[in-house]
Each structure stands twice: as C-alpha cells, then as structure tokens.
Amino acid sequence: MIFSSALIENAVNEFAKLPGIGKKTALRLVLHLLKQETAQVEQFGEAIARMRQQIRFCNVCHNVSDAEVCSICSSHSRQKQVVCVVESIRDVMAIENTQQFNGLYHVLGGIISPIDGIGPDQLNIHSLVERVQYQGVEEVIMAVSPTIEGDTTIYYLSKKLKEFPVKITTIARGIAFGGELEYADEMTLARSISNRLPLENYVQNK
Amino acid sequence: MIFSSALIENAVNEFAKLPGIGKKTALRLVLHLLKQETAQVEQFGEAIARMRQQIRFCNVCHNVSDAEVCSICSSHSRQKQVVCVVESIRDVMAIENTQQFNGLYHVLGGIISPIDGIGPDQLNIHSLVERVQYQGVEEVIMAVSPTIEGDTTIYYLSKKLKEFPVKITTIARGIAFGGELEYADEMTLARSISNRLPLENYVQNK
Known part of the structure; x- marks a missing residue:
C-alpha cells in the first residue's frame, strides 16, 4: 500500500498489529480518526497508553484491577468461601455480566496446554492452593472451557486440592x-x- | 458490560467509538494490548495522537500530507497537466496502488449529495477551477463513484470547467x-x- 504521508502510514501499521485488523480496516479506522477533533483523538491515544501504564493485577485473584486488591476481592458483600477458577479476565467479565455469582474469582492466566508449552508453573496455581489452604475456602468452582486442555487443568487442580477439605465443582454442561x-x-x-x-x-x- | 477496572472500561469505550467496532471487539483489542509491552502500547497511542495532531492537507490537491504541498504535487516526475478528480484521500491511495497513473490529483473531500446536505460549496471545487484556469491543466479525469451523486458531481464540474480549454474524461466503466x-x-x-x-x-x- 502506498501512503502519501508517513504519519498515516505509521498509524495504519500500528492499528494493523491488532488481532483481526488488516491493513484495509486499519486505514479505514485511521481515516475515520482523521475526521474527528484533535482533542478527541488525543483522548483516544491517551486512554490506551494510560490503561497499559497504570493497570495492575489483583494480588489475591490476579484479575485486572485499579488497586492492589480488586474491587471484587475487597467487596464486603461477596461470599469469600466460594472461589470460581477461570482461565482469563475475560471469563471473569462474562460471569460478572450474568449477575448470578456472588463469590470470588481466581484467574489462572491460561490453561495447561503442553502443545503451547504452558505447564502448571506458568499459571497462577500456587496462589490458588494457598488461598484454599489458609483462607477458609469451602468450594472451588472450575469454570474452564470444556476442552482437553480444560479437562487436564481441572484434573491437575483437583489433585492438588485433594488434601484440603474443600468441595470441588464444575459448571454445568x-x-x-x-x-x-x-x-x-x-x-x-x-x-x-x-x-x-x-x-x-x-x-x-x- | 461490567468491568472491574475503570482504566479498561475507558479504553474499551474509546475503541468502541470506532466504526465497525462494538464493545466485544473493543474488549478483545484492549485485552490484547494488555498483554503487550508497555512501551509498545505507548507507541500505539502516540502514533495515533501524533497522526491527528501533525497531519496537514496539501495546499494544492487537498490530499493528506506531511508538508504544505504533498509529495505527489511536489514531485518532478509527475505530469502536471493531467489532474485526476477523486472523492476522498482513500481513492488517491487506491489509484496510487495501481502504479499506472502519473498525473496529479484533486481531492474534492466528498461528493454533491443534496440528501446529506452536501452542496458544491462544501467541496474543494473552487480550487479545482483555479488550478484549471491558471496552472496549465490539459486534462481533468473524473474518477468518482458511478452513482447518481457521482454523476451529478461530474455534470456540475463539467459545466464549471466548460469555459476553459481543458479535455474532460471519465474513468472507464x-x-x-x-x-x-x-x-x-x-x-x-x-x-x-x-x-x-x-x-x-x-x-x-x-
């Protein structure tokens, strides 16, 4: 693609790095932003950069957070003895959107997948075991995808947690x-x- | 959608303002950026903001440009007597990508469309007439979309340019x-x- 402006070429290349966005879509987005007010586009760029600079992960559940402990873990109206284990923060959002679950979460940060080179050590499993061991967790709900990797992860976790008096459940299929x-x-x-x-x-x- | 972080919510809302990007896609993009290096995400935000802040439009053809006169208009290897009239800068890029046209451009910045309230006065028509009148243009190629609005625009322009000794052509359909x-x-x-x-x-x- 030939651009008559290096500024535009640069912006298009940055957009095209995003997943599912090719050069043509990137160009469309850039040309759209070109028509907006400068202040608005600055706000866009700033919101993205600031999000990455300032984002933190909850010390307890590893969910994204604006503080050291996320708003879910620090809430007083949540059942702290029920922990729902999920793969990613996206799953936390999906479950939160149902407004049906009132316990806490634990974000593994992935799933055991030897093909992708992801073993238990790369995931937030140690901290889950500690939570179960020391923080009076009574039920762990496994809410991972029903795939081979998901089943492997459930099996591994249930073995790790077997020695503690905790009830392990999975979401209904x-x-x-x-x-x-x-x-x-x-x-x-x-x-x-x-x-x-x-x-x-x-x-x-x- | 419930977000556990105001930073993420903000970034998602900014992405969702872009055309063709809904909340779910916006979230996917934000979570992708969250996994990238901070420096890389800062570069993304900066490239977008800088593009909007520093972009200029060519004084001659109204194409986007990094300088007062764009690289096409200031090129010495271009045929300055042939001007291709297009609707938008995207059309300039499309024609440039063919690498078959060696003349100059004139970006109207839209098309005559009474339904959308766009009349000849909102478009870069006056400067086109001046170019034809004073700058030795020998041929004007109308490269606008083959729609009713496009035909209206061609008709209007051809009437405006009738008094000058210029050849008017349209791209082949x-x-x-x-x-x-x-x-x-x-x-x-x-x-x-x-x-x-x-x-x-x-x-x-x-």
Whole structure:
C-alpha cells in the first residue's frame, strides 16, 4: 500500500498489529480518526497508553484491577468461601455480566496446554492452593472451557486440592438455552440426558 | 458490560467509538494490548495522537500530507497537466496502488449529495477551477463513484470547467477483470458493449 504521508502510514501499521485488523480496516479506522477533533483523538491515544501504564493485577485473584486488591476481592458483600477458577479476565467479565455469582474469582492466566508449552508453573496455581489452604475456602468452582486442555487443568487442580477439605465443582454442561436439540453434538446431548435435573430445578432457574 | 477496572472500561469505550467496532471487539483489542509491552502500547497511542495532531492537507490537491504541498504535487516526475478528480484521500491511495497513473490529483473531500446536505460549496471545487484556469491543466479525469451523486458531481464540474480549454474524461466503466458476465448488471453490460475496444487495446492492457 502506498501512503502519501508517513504519519498515516505509521498509524495504519500500528492499528494493523491488532488481532483481526488488516491493513484495509486499519486505514479505514485511521481515516475515520482523521475526521474527528484533535482533542478527541488525543483522548483516544491517551486512554490506551494510560490503561497499559497504570493497570495492575489483583494480588489475591490476579484479575485486572485499579488497586492492589480488586474491587471484587475487597467487596464486603461477596461470599469469600466460594472461589470460581477461570482461565482469563475475560471469563471473569462474562460471569460478572450474568449477575448470578456472588463469590470470588481466581484467574489462572491460561490453561495447561503442553502443545503451547504452558505447564502448571506458568499459571497462577500456587496462589490458588494457598488461598484454599489458609483462607477458609469451602468450594472451588472450575469454570474452564470444556476442552482437553480444560479437562487436564481441572484434573491437575483437583489433585492438588485433594488434601484440603474443600468441595470441588464444575459448571454445568448441557444444551444451551435457545439451542436446537438436533444440532447439539452427541457428547453434550448424552451428558445432558445422564445429568438430567428435576423439573422444579428447571422452573426455578428460568 | 461490567468491568472491574475503570482504566479498561475507558479504553474499551474509546475503541468502541470506532466504526465497525462494538464493545466485544473493543474488549478483545484492549485485552490484547494488555498483554503487550508497555512501551509498545505507548507507541500505539502516540502514533495515533501524533497522526491527528501533525497531519496537514496539501495546499494544492487537498490530499493528506506531511508538508504544505504533498509529495505527489511536489514531485518532478509527475505530469502536471493531467489532474485526476477523486472523492476522498482513500481513492488517491487506491489509484496510487495501481502504479499506472502519473498525473496529479484533486481531492474534492466528498461528493454533491443534496440528501446529506452536501452542496458544491462544501467541496474543494473552487480550487479545482483555479488550478484549471491558471496552472496549465490539459486534462481533468473524473474518477468518482458511478452513482447518481457521482454523476451529478461530474455534470456540475463539467459545466464549471466548460469555459476553459481543458479535455474532460471519465474513468472507464465496464465488466471488472475476473468478473462473471452473467452476474453483471444490465446497465454495465450494455455500456461495456457500446463502449467496446479494439482487440489491440485489450491485449496491450493485459
């Protein structure tokens, strides 16, 4: 691509480094910003840079945070004895958006995946064990993706936590609400039948 | 969406202002940047802000430029007597990428569109007339989109330029290379037959 301005070329190249954004989309975004007020574009650039400079990770759960301990861990209205283990901060946001969970989180920062060279030592597992050991955690909910790597991670964690008097649960797998039965994979359908629930439970969840 | 960090929320909201980027994509981009080095993210923010602060528009052709006169207008190897009229700087880039045009440009900054409230006065038409009048332009190529607005613009410009000894041309319309004949619209197909070219011309263009 030929640019008549080095400033634009530079900005396009920076945008094109982002995932899912190619050169053409980058150019479209840059030309859009070019039409905006200077102050507004400065604000955009600053918000991004400041976010990266000032962001911190919670000392307890490793979620993103504006302080040493995140707002979830420091909240007084949360059930501190229930900890939900997730892969990434994105999962924390997804669960928070449901507004159904009132415990704390623990962000692993990934999932055990030998193919990608990620072993237990790269993940926040040691701090989870410490939390369970010393902070009166009564239930650990494994909320990781239902993949081979996810199952491996659950298996590894459950072995690590076996020696402590803690209840380990996983989130329910089954047919999604609004999902068509005939398009569900066999594994999910088979599990959803063997793990069937009494009707009262279903009505209550609705 | 619930964010556990105001910094992230802010950055996501800024990204979500861009065209074609919703909250979820914005979050994905922000979480990607969060994984990058601080210096790299600062560079991203700076490149965007600096682009907007320092960008200038060429005094002659209104293309984006790093100086008072853009690199195309100030080039000595360009044919200064041929001016290609385009709607936006994106069209300049598209034509430059073909590496087939060696004249100058004139960026209108839009197209006459009464529905959107854009009349001739909002466009860079006066400066085009001046260029034709005083700077020895011999040919003006109308390279605007083949829409009603584009045709209106061409008609308006050609009336404005009628009094000067300048040749006015438009870019060729026809079946695109690689386009299937049967899927072409009737108008394009009819025009491409009536404007047919001798075979030598076709072979030469290949």
